[in-house]
Amino acid sequence: MPGTTAAALGQRIETARHAAGLTRRQVCDVSGVSISMIRKTEGGERRPSDAVLDALARAVQTTPEELLGGPRRTDSRVHQAVPELARKHLRDAEVLARRVRERLHDGTAVGPDSLEIHRLAVAVELGEQQDLQDAVTAATRWAPPRELPAERRSHYYIDLGRAHMLLGRPQHAKESLLVARRIAPQHVREHGQVRAEPATLVRLSRGRDEQLLQFARWAKAV
Numbered sequence: 001m002p003g004t005t006a007a008a009l010g011q012r013i014e015t016a017r018h019a020a021g022l023t024r025r026q027v028c029d030v031s032g033v034s035i036s037m038i039r040k041t042e043g044g045e046r047r048p049s050d051a052v053l054d055a056l057a058r059a060v061q062t063t064p065e066e067l068l069g070g071p072r073r074t075d076s077r078v079h080q081a082v083p084e085l086a087r088k089h090l091r092d093a094e095v096l097a098r099r100v101r102e103r104l105h106d107g108t109a110v111g112p113d114s115l116e117i118h119r120l121a122v123a124v125e126l127g128e129q130q131d132l133q134d135a136v137t138a139a140t141r142w143a144p145p146r147e148l149p150a151e152r153r154s155h156y157y158i159d160l161g162r163a164h165m166l167l168g169r170p171q172h173a174k175e176s177l178l179v180a181r182r183i184a185p186q187h188v189r190e191h192g193q194v195r196a197e198p199a200t201l202v203r204l205s206r207g208r209d210e211q212l213l214q215f216a217r218w219a220k221a222v
Helices: 006-019 024-031 035-042 050-059 076-097 112-126 129-139 150-166 170-183 185-190 192-205 210-218
Strands: 103-105 108-110
Touching: 006 035, 006 050, 006 150, 006 192, 024 035, 024 050, 035 050, 076 112, 112 129, 112 150, 129 150, 150 170, 150 185, 150 192, 170 185, 170 192, 170 210, 192 210
Parallel strands: none
Antiparallel strands: 103 108
């Protein structure tokens, strides 16, 4: 299963479990996978075998392909090629973005700002450590300008939170989610991926972070 890090795969499994409204005990009962293995898999400590991944996918009502972040299984050469193809696409887009101002073209936003937003989104989807690190480093030098629609700016910080989660930085993830809420509260509250992250953050903080608990309750994550 190359091309997806253990951390990225674990987060997808945990997100799918929360979306299905299941506890680890329930997933264990349905899948036959031990709670210990589920916990280690979701935490990125263990990479599941194909058999375990199949069982977990069935239990959380999805497919192994969805958990791996793609429409179907492909051979290892294709998985290995995807990150480099994505990086080439971003390099090409960077050249083009330098030539135009931020604007809509055939209904699609193009320009330097859209490139930065897309760069982060691609890094999160690939789940590759170096891409994630480069993206969060870029976020320290750039922020979505106020001229962009609030939902686009908010979504950027949601993705930034996901990137920090994948890099094992829960405090930074929390801060990103709080920024996203300040920009577009309703967008954040209705965003499917937002509900899984606060639940995970609350678990990691053992419920001791009152600000995080308030956010998680507001987002209906706990």
